[in-house]
Amino acid sequence: MPQHDVLVIGAGLAGQRAALAAAEAGASVGIISKVHPVRSHSNAAQGGINAALDPQDSWESHAFDTVKGSDYLGDQDAIEIMCREAPNELLTLEHLGVTFHRDETGHLGKRAFGGASAARTYYVADITGQAILHVLYEQLMKFEEVTRYEEWFSTALVQDDDGRIAGVVTRNIRDGAMELFAAKAVILATGGNGQIYDPTTNALICTGDGIAMAYRIGAPLMDMEMIQYHPTTLAGLGLLITEGARGEGAHLYNAEGERFMEKYAPNKMELASRDVVSRAEQTEINDGRGFPDGTVALDITVVPRKRIHEALREIVNVGRDFAGVDITREPIHIKPGNHYVMGGIHTDVHGRTPIPGLYAAGECACVSVHGGNRLGANSLLDTLVFGRRSGEHAAEAVRGMGMPEPSRSSMQDEERGIQDIVNRDGTGRRVSELKAELGETMDKYVAVFRDEDGLNTALEIVRRLKEEAQNVAIDDKGTVFNQDVLGALELQFMLDNAEAIVISAIERKESRGAQYRTDYPERNDDEWLKHINVSANGAEPELSYSEVTMTQWEPQERTY
Amino acid sequence: MADFKLKIRRFDPESAEPAYWADFDVDLPPERSVLDGILQVKDREDASIAIRCSCRAAICGSCGVRINGRSALACNTRIGDAAERGRDGVVTVEPMGNMPVIKDLVTDMEAVHWKKVRRIVPWLVPAEDPPEGQEYIVPAEAMLDVTQAMACIHCGVCVSACLSMEVDPEFIGPAALAKAYRFVGDPRDGEEEARLKDLAEDPHGIYDCTHCFACVEVCPKDVAPMNQIMRLRRRATGDYGIKDQNNGYGHEKAFVEIVERWGTNHEAQLLPRSFGNGSLVRGQLSPSGAKQLTKELPTAIRGLKSGKVAPKKVFFHPKLPDQKQVQRIYHEIESHDERIELNLYIVGELGEDEESA
16 A cells, blocks of 8 residues: 555645745655646646745735735735745746746746736746746756656545545556555645536636545535636637736727726726726626637737737647637637636635545645635646645644554445446446536536526536436446546536535625626625534535635725 | 548547548537537547546647648647648547657657756856846847747647658657757857757757758747747857767758858768768868768768759859858848847747837
């Protein structure tokens, strides 16, 4: 049985940063990922990472922007920590080798981003996430103390009799062998759950595995109703066009040629926070001022060509390859699309969940620093700061502790579950059909605008799909790279995520951040300035509330 | 919507059967990708087809395959274009080359690509301790310069297409060497010369590339791996004068000098000059040069027999009629203090400079 002091699940930015921090603190570390680490979805973070590094800027300003961006649902103690630690985290990355853009003096150069009162986004062209991910992987290759388990799929968390985390059940994708890992602490860094939506900017691997695994053993999920729709995604495919485009000066137009953000955010215009811009676009489209394909136009041609080549090169490629548009010459049609889950496994500022020994960091976690709406370029920061903090804390906490002995029966249960799926007679619906129905449902009813009827319809469908998923049919009976059986397991993870999102959205009877209820169009601080938590409690999910931590910023009206 | 025919190479390691072709029909608009086609087959007909894929946007680098024999990412190859190029309109998809196949379209990148990446010391070795409380100060152009190599997503498509690796499986290869340039070109790294020496001396290193452009043609991210390898060579020879046991230094020097003098390659002088670090005399008289020349005698005889080297030309190689023009090019290039390196992050698409000016 492989055993580690600290076992990290997921090898995107949060996971790799956690693994490095735990190893540096002297722990024996294993990192498990269902894909090779450099395939992780952190790759797709294009625009950059926020930090108040410039002496003219301040962490307080960054923190206030984040609090305001969150529509006052973010926990201010956690936000303060993130913004204070941002400059050092950025410098650490630079020292490790990230090729950040420089200004003409050779210092780090920065660009403007949405919802920010100063330009404080540091970047590598528009491949920032990729550049950081690859540099962290370089460090993982260097640190032989960290054992990498690449292409291993985690199916369940294992606790001991006292409820403390004891290990993880996994399946080696290469040969289908099940393996039980023992660990004194487990850090979940499995990313988001965008695949429950169709379309989405998220990769096919973003199926909310860690969120569901934690939920199933009783960890509460917080702010799950807060699902970010990114303002600039390609219609149909859902591919992302970075906010960096607007940061570099690109404009939004409706089909009548009107720069419509003037009506919604006269000061910040295109650089208002994402929930505001997405709602504005959707309003234009719903009111008949969009293009026939249900889009509005993003005009990047106002950005000088030289600047596009050095700073937005990836977007040139995306436009050319996936939309047949040369963005340096003509506007590109875009619409709001599913992008990010602000909610996740509730943790404290050290990444600890209420389950002893279980940590979470990155998109699967909810500290909460993003509250109702995440600012662009704060997600990379979140993964790195809280990934590191989790790794450091876990390594310290398990020092001197004996290695737990997770029970073999938990692995046998998982093995039996998989065998049941493989042995089915094939009379059920296909995984792909259920997934398509889920994606369509979520994008229709749990999107930019929501109401009670639609949400109830969504809940009904999700619950029916959960039933149907119990009997889903698969084709592949083999053991080597059986992606079909993994798809069936991911579908179950996704449905748990979807149920938590929908019931939280039904519960919050107000409009705040990404949750806009047409039946409750106002923010209601008296009743709803609080987090909604969902916990699995036997068959029925249980809802509870927790307070929002305030330090120095009282809620104000939110305009951009 | 249109109908396309997909022919997918299948291999199930758990069966006793060899690999075989399987045909499928897909129904997609022509601008959608080959990956979309494969996913449609998986969704509707046969979910047991194995292919790594994730982002669908040419960012994660998972879905490298060969489409109609050409290495590419399935997600950024349009199915309509692939059908036009395919025989009888059929789009064939098979696993990448130069790597063992695990199942269907999934190859063992760890056994080949990642092993080679680890070979090049793939992390920054800083020249000095990081400055307290601030970043390293480096020129903006230097960072843009290595960003092109940084844009590599390690999809393995160039490795699959590499002709040198087909002949020499030990060749470090285009992707790993491009990554090496990312450190060599990074002013923060302190091991530039040691890295160059290492990669020049390795018989499977920078001089093992045959300059065939296959990697440049197939790279989905415009990394142009061969260009990065050539930049490693220019730094190794031009900046550090690293004379390697593979005669890479001599071979390059020989080529440059021969073309400067005659305008075309003087076959009979290329080998002796290569063995003599560029010098004809040293190549023939020094013990090591003479020894190597003797070893290559059969090659020379084959050249004479096949007519590639004419006996007359051995002693008298004609100059180009406008050899002065060639020399003016040399003069122009050598009159610059710094090498001018093209980089897509700096100049945009090739050839559009005048247009945008």
